[in-house]
Amino acid sequence: MELQDIKSPKDIKGLNYQELEHIASQMREAVLNRTSQIGGHVGPNLGAVETIIGMHYVFDAPIDKLVYDVSHQAFPHKMLTGRVDGYLNRDDFSKVGEYTSPVESPEYDLFYAGHTSPALSLCVGIAKARDLKKDNYNVVVLVGDGALSGGEAFEGLDAGGALNSNLICIINDNQMAIAENHGGIYKHLQHLRETNGTASDNLFKSFNWDYVYVAEGNNVQKVIETLQKVKNTKKPTVVHINTQKGEGYTPAEEYREAFHYRDPYDIATGDLLKVSENDNSNKIFNEFIFRSCKKYPTFLFITSATPDDFGLNARERELLGEHYIDVGIAEQTAVSVMAGAAREGAKVVYGVVATFLQRAYDQLVEDWAMDPSPALMVVAETGINAIKDQTHLGFWDIPMITSIPNIVYLAPTNFEELEAMLEWGLAQDKYKVAVREPVFSKVHADYEVDKDYSDLNKFKVMKEGKDVAVIGVGDFFLKSQKVVELLAEGGINATLINPRFISGVDIELLNNLSKDHKLVVTIENGSVEGGFGQRVASALGTSGMKVLNFGLEKKFVDRYSVKDLEAEYNLLPEQIVATIQANL
């Protein structure tokens, strides 16, 4: 049996261990084949090959339910469930996404599970439904690659431990999240590994689960023998499997963080095919962090497992020493640590990826916005040009953050403004400041940017005109500039505004526009619904001024082309101009 011939999990049922090892080896090649060409998660999938073969060998999907958390380690599962072409043939790569997907495979992929830590709780739900249906299949969840540090995973262990029923949780312990793992629990996992699973004070047992340990998690026979023992158990059972992230591919074994997710690379060497440009916001973040660390004795940079998004590699993290804390994939805790440290006077920056900040909405409201804790939060990967998997969209940070009282959300439009806003946000002690990374606008200012943003909600007129005023928010200021240029070609001398603030509107400026403008246009790189532009529309509701709001729609979109989506959303400069002209 060759990997390419596998159409469904049934095809591996009759194989012996040697044949399964052959499949495993072909799977590793397939992971490298795909990721080296179009990028993707390398290490997590290489490490999980034997575990997932074991799962499909021992359990009978789709009758038994197999769930992955986080599902970026589920490539081997996809290969066994009719999607192997997505790893073998370049033409078919785009048919298969990075995460499990009920659209790709309604039968075998129960959930997207693109964010870490929910799957144990999802499986408690499945187990409850099964029991209510008086059915008796196995519910199996693979949890790993850092997913165990997120609070919901512990809640799921807690809820699962209270079930008197079948629920099997495989802990894929590859000793890593994205960067190194942090937190007391990882010492505990290490202790369990070192004692072959016999250490006292077993976390999983304390949550009322049975516990089994597999030392050789990349040995398919050992995995299968263990899973066969726990199959059909009537008690919540943890199978703790020790695997190696990147197993079988030397560069990924050696540089585990770099090969967690990798842009296209040369398989022979592991080297990236294209080195990303230097003058990017990561560099600004990096320089800002080190500058601040020198300036403020109590400087603290907080990350929740994504230091790379802020330009910090392993060596730099070490240099920061006590001024750096990685709480693991635990955004709730990151926000609370930010609020706590700021309450005690530390100079705190929390750098977070927009989609993951969703996990800390309550902490933003209750621990940060409400408490006397000035601090600076930097929100990365926002808008249409950031992460394009539907599980990781940065489309909703504006509605989320701007509906919370007391948070000043700033949208820089270029590098210098980004830098100035970071500096101001950290220097001042009066406000809670969040800064939105301008993913799209990788440009330098050709004017002197303001250094002080304490005059809240003060929009800046960049060019005075009449009839039409275009408000270009953050990231999309460049696009707005283009719109104004095109309007000028059509004889319309439009006003161009950089609002800078997205958490409030400049009522005075908006009212003044009424004198010689007929239409106000907002263009933002985020959700229109609940966003900035709708606040402008509301503020101008009784003014007689027309308002047009451009932005992203309230829809999940997956692995889209930016240009196509912009066209669909009527966001290309020519389209915006046409709509403006039609409304004059």
Add this chain to the structure above:
Amino acid sequence: MELQDIKSPKDIKGLNYQELEHIASQMREAVLNRTSQIGGHVGPNLGAVETIIGMHYVFDAPIDKLVYDVSHQAFPHKMLTGRVDGYLNRDDFSKVGEYTSPVESPEYDLFYAGHTSPALSLCVGIAKARDLKKDNYNVVVLVGDGALSGGEAFEGLDAGGALNSNLICIINDNQMAIAENHGGIYKHLQHLRETNGTASDNLFKSFNWDYVYVAEGNNVQKVIETLQKVKNTKKPTVVHINTQKGEGYTPAEEYREAFHYRDPYDIATGDLLKVSENDNSNKIFNEFIFRSCKKYPTFLFITSATPDDFGLNARERELLGEHYIDVGIAEQTAVSVMAGAAREGAKVVYGVVATFLQRAYDQLVEDWAMDPSPALMVVAETGINAIKDQTHLGFWDIPMITSIPNIVYLAPTNFEELEAMLEWGLAQDKYKVAVREPVFSKVHADYEVDKDYSDLNKFKVMKEGKDVAVIGVGDFFLKSQKVVELLAEGGINATLINPRFISGVDIELLNNLSKDHKLVVTIENGSVEGGFGQRVASALGTSGMKVLNFGLEKKFVDRYSVKDLEAEYNLLPEQIVATIQANL
């Protein structure tokens, strides 16, 4: 020393155990004195008296930092920090809130901490700031009353366990959250209690904390002796204290759930002074739940520790049997269990209090809205008439829920509509439906309400008029009706609309209004910013129609009078009418 003479924690430092017991006894009387007259948390505070006396006796606040989670058990702390009058004198009750508050006491109250589970992480932040300042005070957090089931508490244990520094976590184990505790961990705590803290597989040790057990947590001497031993520790240390919820007051010891939070009652008997009316939405929820349980074999009602808000007492929960699951204070898990059970075909209802749903924003997006999991969520305690502590406001559920794709959010305006929307939401299998409890509109419909809501975003014209159209959202429909009546007295025959849907707008209807209306008015019992009305303003942005949005402001407000706040927000019917007239 008498309780009333205590001005600061210093005043108890010289007392002997007998004198401290006298203070403890007076504290209990003070708790009853206040809560019996104006309502409040009874049991949690009675149980924590000796623990908190011990904390203030052994540690030196405000130099040592004392934090409470959840802070509704901190009445004794307030009594020792200059606020005892708030418990002794009726005239002073209103000066003191239910939770710790940095406004009430910037020195002694570090955070509001009105939601459970963040405080361990807040304290990790404090400890980091302390260490960066090269300071060396104690950081002490009292965690209890159910706060240990929330995911962030585990994250906090995880992050704390990685600190090489002083951090003392007192677990106030009163064996209860609001209702009984659920989840594997509570079996573990019970096991620890039964073995005097010596049980194997100690959860706290597995997170890398030192651990001490105090069996007699309502014995002030035992508490003090233990805390003295851990003071100035250089390692994260858990002190697990076994207390009795309601200790010292028989009705509260006996009816622990009823006395968790109690409306005004007779101290002698514990009986409520005023029995709440019968015809309320709790009763509708209760009847709906039992009706559905009969109708659907796979019916599942999920709560995250607030069954009472949905009319379910202990006996009824038992009647529901396997059709009921309380995941504890763990909303993330509740949403994922809902999504998981619905994915497998169960008929699922999750009943949740609006302010607590904030904790599950990410799960709403990633696990429910994105996955093929139809289910019904009921959102209680919304708007200005619900909970009035600033930590528990239900003002932001509309921005939160309506910015998420695929969730149909319905706002019933009366009992019959509520019932019809619940029935439809659960019967259908196509949509994810959320229903907003109409806290304000305790009225019956005088017309036949629709049974089917599958024609999404279809607004309903309740009365046709011209010039002005008033859209009265859910809860505030009654107010809108009043506004239309007042307008009629002034000669304006306004149109009155019940939108029913708040997650989308009826573009066709709005466009049709343009013919014979000049002004559209939206009135909603929720945040204007990011809310329903701003969507209407945006949709009408180029129509030439004027739009006025009424609703709540983006501000934290605490223990307000509804009437005063409505007046401040320009929401009294006469004010709304005046604003409308001024804009015609």
